[in-house]
Amino acid sequence: MPTITSQSLRSILTFQAIAVLLTISTLATSTSTASAADSNGKHNVTKKPNIVFFFIDDLGWTDVGFMGSDNHETPNIDRLAAEGLVFTDAYACAPNCAPSRACLMSGQYTPRHGIFTVGDPKRGNHAQRKLEPAPNKTVLDDEFVTIAESLHTNGYVSASMGKWHLGADPTTQGFDINIAGKEWGSPSGGGYHSPYNYPNLVNKEPGEYLTDRLTAEACQFIEENQDGPFFLYLTHYAVHTPIQGRADLVKKYKAKPTPKHHKNAAYAAMVESVDHSVRDVLAKLDDLKLADETIVLFFSDNGGFLGATSNHPLRGGKGMLYEGGIREPMIVRWPGVTKPGTKCQEPVIGVDFYPTLLEVTGTKRPNDYTLDGVSFAPLLSAPESSLDRPALFWHFPCYLQGSGDPNGGPFRTTPAGAIRMGRWKLIEWFETGRQELYNLHDDISEKHDLSRSHDDKRKELHDAMLAWRKKVNAPVPATPNPQYEPKAKSGSGNGKRGRKK
Numbered sequence: 409m410p411t412i413t414s415q416s417l418r419s420i421l422t423f424q425a426i427a428v429l430l431t432i433s434t435l436a437t438s439t440s441t442a443s444a445a446d447s448n449g450k451h452n453v454t455k456k457p458n459i460v461f462f463f464i465d466d467l468g469w470t471d472v473g474f475m476g477s478d479n480h481e482t483p484n485i486d487r488l489a490a491e492g493l494v495f496t497d498a499y500a501c502a503p504n505c506a507p508s509r510a511c512l513m514s515g516q517y518t519p520r521h522g523i524f525t526v527g528d529p530k531r532g533n534h535a536q537r538k539l540e541p542a543p544n545k546t547v548l549d550d551e552f553v554t555i556a557e558s559l560h561t562n563g564y565v566s567a568s569m570g571k572w573h574l575g576a577d578p579t580t581q582g583f584d585i586n587i588a589g590k591e592w593g594s595p596s597g598g599g600y601h602s603p604y605n606y607p608n609l610v611n612k613e614p615g616e617y618l619t620d621r622l623t624a625e626a627c628q629f630i631e632e633n634q635d636g637p638f639f640l641y642l643t644h645y646a647v648h649t650p651i652q653g654r655a656d657l658v659k660k661y662k663a664k665p666t667p668k669h670h671k672n673a674a675y676a677a678m679v680e681s682v683d684h685s686v687r688d689v690l691a692k693l694d695d696l697k698l699a700d701e702t703i704v705l706f707f708s709d710n711g712g713f714l715g716a717t718s719n720h721p722l723r724g725g726k727g728m729l730y731e732g733g734i735r736e737p738m739i740v741r742w743p744g745v746t747k748p749g750t751k752c753q754e755p756v757i758g759v760d761f762y763p764t765l766l767e768v769t770g771t772k773r774p775n776d777y778t779l780d781g782v783s784f785a786p787l788l789s790a791p792e793s794s795l796d797r798p799a800l801f802w803h804f805p806c807y808l809q810g811s812g813d814p815n816g817g818p819f820r821t822t823p824a825g826a827i828r829m830g831r832w833k834l835i836e837w838f839e840t841g842r843q844e845l846y847n848l849h850d851d852i853s854e855k856h857d858l859s860r861s862h863d864d865k866r867k868e869l870h871d872a873m874l875a876w877r878k879k880v881n882a883p884v885p886a887t888p889n890p891q892y893e894p895k896a897k898s899g900s901g902n903g904k905r906g907r908k909k
């Protein structure tokens with residue numbers, strides 16, 4: 409919980425942000441409306457900023473140039489980073505798609521909405537599972553008040569363009585417009601090249617590339633709603649499998665020397681198409697003179713898929729609670745509030761976006777509704793400050809096929825939970841009770857398990873995780889799987905491979 413001191417600091421920082429905003433609002437040309445306040449009355453916004461949220465699928469922590477990719481060319485994303493604030497310790501709420509998205513949209517951790525994984529929580533050979541995993545939901549229940557529904561109460565027009573994955577149609581969850589979103593977790597409307605069959609997407613040129621088309625739709629939405637305020641959730645299917653890039657870009661990467669880490673030419677092409685999306689949307693904001701009154705966010709839903717990319721220097725990838733599965737590139741650009749070229753090392757996580765967007769837009773919290781995150785709005789103008797939050801949590805009571813188990817088992821993950829507190833991170837494996845403790849400041853690659861040498865710290869984090877699980881009523885698998893056959897367990901896997909989705 410924030411202390412009185414931090415609340416005071418927060419008020420000061422917020423006041424500074426508002427002062428800057430007041431300055432830029434007098435220069436702006438839009439006519440959108442005035443003044444609102446949150447439930448505490450502490451953040452008066454004189455002008456409602458537009459929100460453009462680039463939410464990329466499966467993008468790894470180092471998949472973009474500004475994060476150190478050794479191959480992917482992303483000059484426009486790099487420009488966005490240079491013009492805004494980069495969060496170095498930003499996390500998805502889960503190591504795979506649906507739960508991460510459910511947390512982002514609902515503002516609540518996984519145990520509260522019950523979307524813990526994608527599809528079947530028993531993914532993998534049943535004879536190799538020691539435990540019965542927790543039941544899983546695949547649809548975000550209507551009772552959850554999404555960020556789009558909240559922003560709607562404040563006059564925002566919102567569009568979801570691309571992957572939804574939380575039900576049949578995002579317009580049932582507060583979005584005014586849905587382009588291409590369904591329950592699908594991958595581009596199931598015909599892949600990345602037209603002719604395809606996505607909701608509300610009429611086929612145009614044969615061979616048209618989906619990422620390009622969603623970008624064009626996004627630009628049209630901005631143009632049509634330029635009087636604002638608008639919330640554009642540009643939730644690209646890219647760079648999720650199938651790995652299909654634009655032919656001209658694939659050719660370009662195939663002609664380049666083979667890099668050490670990011671070797672897949674088609675995947676590199678997919679990343680570059682995302683970069684083109686950022687290029688075109690930023691250009692549209694510039695053309696319409698909206699850049700100064702638009703908050704641009706860039707984030708991803710889980711770590712890079714090891715069948716297609718590397719998250720070096722992070723350990724693991726999509727489907728794991730190691731850093732490679734959950735740590736994300738993240739940028740916020742809000743001219744006049746964020747300072748160009750700044751970085752923030754304060755840990756933030758998917759559930760923080762909801763309260764942040766409420767604060768920066770002056771939108772009221774929904775009545776009697778839990779928000780698990782903390783607004784990172786104070787960090788935008790003061791990135792060296794702290795949110796004074798005790799810890800971040802993950803809860804994944806499910807199995808995912810593909811290797812990555814620290815004991816050499818056949819799963820990317822067995823049921824597990826994790827906590828990050830300051831520089832420390834603890835992972836607990838529910839099958840065995842094994843715990844791993846890492847000091848992320850000294851060991852970002854999670855190579856050195858300190859659980860035995862730092863038992864007091866291990867216990868401190870474990871106790872905090874247990875208290876959190878109790879608070880959110882998190883199910884911990886404990887029932888033995890009657891079909892478990894100990895001899896069925898293979899010894900393959902070293903934490904670096906994961907071929908299956």
Ligand SMILES: [Ca+2]
Pocket residue numbers: 465466504505648709710
């Ligand atoms: Ca994903």
